[in-house]
Amino acid sequence: MTESWLFRAIGFLAVASPSLLLLLLGIPPLLSRKLDETAMAKRTASCVLIGLTACLIILAGMLATGDRTVILDLGDPLTIPEEHFHFHVQFIFDRLSIPFVLLTFILVGAIGSFANRYLHREPGYGRFFLSFSLFLQGMVVAALAGTIETLFFGWELVGLSSALLVAFFHERPAPVLNAQRIWSVYRISDAAFLLAALALHHTYGEGDFHIFLGSGPWPEGQSALNSSQAFWIGLLLLIAAAGKSALLPFSGWLPRAMEGPTPSSAVFYGALSVHLGAYLLLRVSPVLEKSPLLCAIVVAIGLATAAFAALVGRVQSDTKGALAFASLGQVGLITAEIGLGLRYIPLIHIMGHACLRTLQLLRAPSVLQDHRLIENAVGAHLGQPVGIERWLPPRYSRSIYLWALERGQLDSLLDHFVARPFLAFFRWCDRMERKWTNFLSGNGGRESDRVPASVPAGEEP
């Protein structure tokens, strides 16, 4: 385990470069100063390059010295010694985090360069790059986190930037409503994550990975949790991962996320964000190993998600939707691999899949042209792919087709059994409250009841 000052300084550079980018892009608008497109693109490229170079140097150093773990310890921003409570900020460069963070910098750099042209003169150009820098910060922090609190910090930033970018074309209601739905799922996932973090804090008084995942280098650590603790804490982490990676039963949001611009769809839902749940499971794999039942649940959810995505993806009528489900199918398989106890295979699977899917999503706007080019090159029409419907009995194929077209009706089930009863009950409470205050005041006049749905700007009612 290396903790030399040189490694720490370079590691700090890797973590600080996204923060620098966030400050460089975030502060000027708050001071009402407008940045032009060239300045934003240059700042993004420079910071990504600094971070990528720092990570490559660390990787080279680790290979040269044979060290498997480099720790960057930034101390305790908060400690209450009397209560044995502290927040520890620590980053780990190891066999898991180094590939993931390198993938992050490479893809974010590539997509940033692509978006610079793709969004040229788009009114939301600055907003895109600001949210993008927030995403980069979240991904780097989450990938390198050495404590559960640090990982949660990155996790939340990724969620927020994701919701904001889905609502990128916010002059239309549809992207906004989809972003709202995605944010709802993320909040459930965040709540589960926070509870897991607190359960760990409650058990050990701190959330450092080396305490509860064992001190051995990844993936050889032995968790200090007992089987029951591992099951419950692992289950909470699995819910968090399922929300972030759109595993069943949270898969409904993934096609909705395709409302965002293509560059963000590629990097979020084809490459990085969608794999963050699987990354979390890999990071806490020593906890999974403590509970065979939990591993079985992970495998079941992974396989069910893969089967669901394979069925639903086949009948999607838009390219990005089909690619979203294709991604989901692979994420399901990666999850099942993790549940089966594999460690390096899912990591390689994540990296390969992320690169392929990013390329596919970036080419998605020109898929028809690509198709024509291939046909011209081949000199014949491309044949129809062989579908599984050939093996299905005709009486079931139609109903399965409809079920798949409705994306398993996951969203409508959620609406019907959760959202609508919840909203109906509290709307009733609101009506009762209004009646009660009307009764008390003896006056039914209330300005909020008379507020029109929208008011022209500058004209007070």
Add this chain to the structure above:
Amino acid sequence: MRALHFPWLELSILIAALGAVVVYFTSDRAQARRRSILYSGLTLVTSVGGWIDFGLLRTFEAHDSWDPIARLLGVEVLAVDELSAPLLPLVATLFFLTHLATLRTKLRDYSFAQSLASESIVLATLSCRTPWILIFLLAAGTIPPWMEFYRTRKPARVYVLHMAAFVLLLVLGQILLDRGQDSPFALTGILLLTLAVLLRNGIVPAHGWLPDLFEHLSFGTAMLFITPMLGAYGMTRLVLPMAPLWVLKAVSFASLFTALYAASMALVQREARRFFSYILLSNASLVLVGLETATPIGLVGALSLWLAVSLSLTGFGLTMRCVESRVGRTSLLDFHGLYQQVPMLAALFLITGLASVGFPGTAGFVGLELLVEGAVRSDPLVGVAVVVVAALNGLAILHAYFRIFTGKTHAGTIDIRVRRAERISVLILTSLIFSGGLYPQPGVQTRYHAAVELYKLRASHRPDQLYPGFSSMIPDDQGKAAAPPH
């Protein structure tokens, strides 16, 4: 008790009171605004001076030097301690920034004189620990909003009924408690006081006055009546030292229910002011949950969250007030698409709103995490419920953001860009929110000392009903805990 080097407390209160008188007799509204900014700015300077002076003294409590009020009344009325030391500059900041961010278009609606009078009363309340004077000040604090009801001829009955019950319960409770702690009426007295402060905090089902306040009063007045969280202050001074553990547990559960209910109600509101009132109620109730979890971490979390929520929700409220001063009362049924016109306001709305729900990196996160940790130690289900409240509030904040700032292209010809004064106000609050989130140790350390003091006070009143988890705070030697390191 040691003395401050200067009568900071009395100066803060008197400057605000003098400002109220001067501004009241200023007929020109623009001049009144400038003067109110001057007086509230001076009040802020003196209250920050008092805070720094108190920190330099390295003591747990201190009174003003010279102290003419004590000489006049024969009792030491005003004092600052670990609990109130940061609350005084906090309140002065909230009032100053609200005055600064008040636009000319709002001059006819917003009474600066009344606001300065409120500031003076709130500062006096936070500097006072003597029960009867505290009760008098808490009661006096309800008058300025009523005056606005009266001045604007808005229906005040809901507010008056609730506040009258609040004052009555306070007075009756203290009368019964004055008969002695061993008297058969002592428990009734404590229960009445508890009910009173819960009413002031807006506990469900006696919370109807809070949305009603936001319905009828100017946004600034309603916000400044709630954000200093005097209900929580009353709880720490009047109830926490005396109440049996079961009362504290009951208050914790009632507050938790209120926090959950209000967070859910915020999601179904059709208008921005009512939405804000429920978000405020939910967060204020979370502070009470922590105060009553009966665990040291929970108490530290509640005291930290108190500061964070006051700051972030005032910032959030000021941003909503900026929106309202441009488009009037804002419906949440429809999209408004204001982002293109006021992108900075949209960003500040999001930052302050998310800070209020404990987003990582903001001051609220540390408070919330400590609070949940304390709640988990007390009862894991309470911890789960607090996390659910935070999740619901986060949903409501983003829902409001999308409704107000996105969803369509806003077609307006009038310039509604953010004015410099508004920008400065919200940026100051935002920088405080991030500073508290990225460098939380000093703030949390002072809150820990305040928690120790509260515990010691309780130990002196109810040695038979101590929090089980607090043994680490006060070991065998009471004097040892009396000097935690600064």
